[in-house]
Amino acid sequence: MKDLLEDINRWRAAGERIAVARVVDIEGSGPRDPGAAMAVTESGEVAGSVSGGCVEGAVVGQALAILDGTESAGVTTFGYSDDEAFAVGLTCGGTIHLFIEELNW
Amino acid sequence: MIEPSIFEQYEALLRSESPVALATVIEGPDVGTKLLVQPAAAPIGSLGHPELDRVVARDAVAELEAARSGVRSYGPEGQITPEDLIDQPTVRVFIESHAPPPQMWIFGAVDFTAALARVAKVLGYRVTVCDAREVFATRRRFPMADEVKVTWPSPVFDELGSELGSRDAVCILTHDPKFDVPAVQGALATRVGYIGVMGSRKTHAKRMERLTAVGVTSEDSERLMSPIGLDLGARTPEETAVSICAEIIARRTGRHVPSLRDSSGDIH
Structure with a gap:
């Protein structure tokens, strides 16, 4: 989160609403550890990353849906698990759990 | 408000x-x-x-x-x-x-120190370089260090040793008994996770005798990685720095990678 502060402050000063996605858990090999974060503005600007580039596109979609109220804050999972294959996978074969919410606290 | x-x-x-x-x-x-x-x-x-x-x-x-x-x-x-x-x-x-960044304290302002400080910075350590010799322990020689202290080891450990914990490292590169014996004693009195001491196998053997003479027990000396570093065949200061930092990582993760301490052949 620390490396996102400059972008977040700039966006907040410009009055933009922001969603933040944070890696909360990984199974198997994950490219980023818990705590890695990415921020998305309602106009679609992005800072930071939560994987090696595998799932960022899908995260932007989910973040925008949370900002426009069609989805609520919560945990989103990307990767493969035993019982289900997700549309967006990680090239390393692991699974990551992200918590995505609006930065309104 | x-x-x-x-x-x-x-x-x-x-x-x-x-x-x-x-x-x-x-x-x-x-x-x-x-x-x-x-x-x-x-x-x-x-x-x-x-x-x-x-x-x-x-x-x-x-x-x-x-x-x-x-x-x-x-x-x-x-x-x-x-x-x-x-x-x-x-x-x-x-x-x-x-958490604040882990600390690495390097004793001895020698050629290896600059290379080790650089590699440690890449890995995110807050690096302090210590040497009692004013001409060597200068900011100009170690611009990459967060702090350069002109001091003997004991006062540093007395003042700040309680800050050191399992994520931190003390690397003693002096090869000089006047300096490395008190540095080892100081480090052993802390909770620091890694203590590495540089020297040839001959230097190491002599140092262990001196440490025993000042009351360091064999249980204490099991905490020492001496000679410092993995058995990589490192030669240059930069290669040696990598071998030291790789050893610190391996000790933390508990992986069995051959350390110089546990082997007996040539270091280089």
């Missing part, structure tokens, strides 16, 4: 590199609620119940100490024992730790 938001307080703590943990409810009745935890201050915010706040704050301080981030599960009123959790909704809390 308006109370700063949790984010603003969190941001200020991150910028000042103060240890702080941010706990967020990620599943349960109050998703998104936050508790900002510092080691010696009252937590800020709430996760919805005072007892839950108390238990999470306690766990967050422990996570912070270990520089670990992860998810923990509780009952809505902070229950943690399995019997108390039956028929209760689960509150899952993500605890994000921001």
Whole structure:
């Protein structure tokens, strides 16, 4: 989160609403550890990353849906698990759990 | 005056590199609620119940100490024992730790020191270089270090040794008994996770005799990685720095990678 502060402050000063996605858990090999974060503005600007580039596109979609109220804050999972294959996978074969919410606290 | 938001307080703590943990409810009745935890201050915010706040704050301080981030599960009123959790909704809390960077103290302002300080900076250490010789221990020679101290080892350990913990490292590169014996003694009196001491196998053997003479026990000396570094065949200061840092990583992760200490052949 620390490396996102400059972008977040700039966006907040410009009055933009922001969603933040944070890696909360990984199974198997994950490219980023818990705590890695990415921020998305309602106009679609992005800072930071939560994987090696595998799932960022899908995260932007989910973040925008949370900002426009069609989805609520919560945990989103990307990767493969035993019982289900997700549309967006990680090239390393692991699974990551992200918590995505609006930065309104 | 308006109370700063949790984010603003969190941001200020991150910028000042103060240890702080941010706990967020990620599943349960109050998703998104936050508790900002510092080691010696009252937590800020709430996760919805005072007892839950108390238990999470306690766990967050422990996570912070270990520089670990992860998810923990509780009952809505902070229950943690399995019997108390039956028929209760689960509150899952993500605890994000921001610990200050680990420290590396390097004793001896020698050629190897600059290379080691550079590699340690790449790995995120806060690096302090110490030597009693004013002409060698200069900022100009070690611009990459966070601090350069002209001092004997004992005062540094007396003053700051209690700061060192399992994530930190002490590397003694002096090869000089006047300096390395007190440095080893000082380091052994701390909780530091890694103590490495440079020298040829001959230097190492002599040093162990001197350390025994000043009362270092064989149990103590098991904490010493001496000769310092992995058995990589490193030659240059830069290669040696990599072999030292790789050894620190292997010790932390518990992987069995051959260290020079545990082998007997040529170092180079």
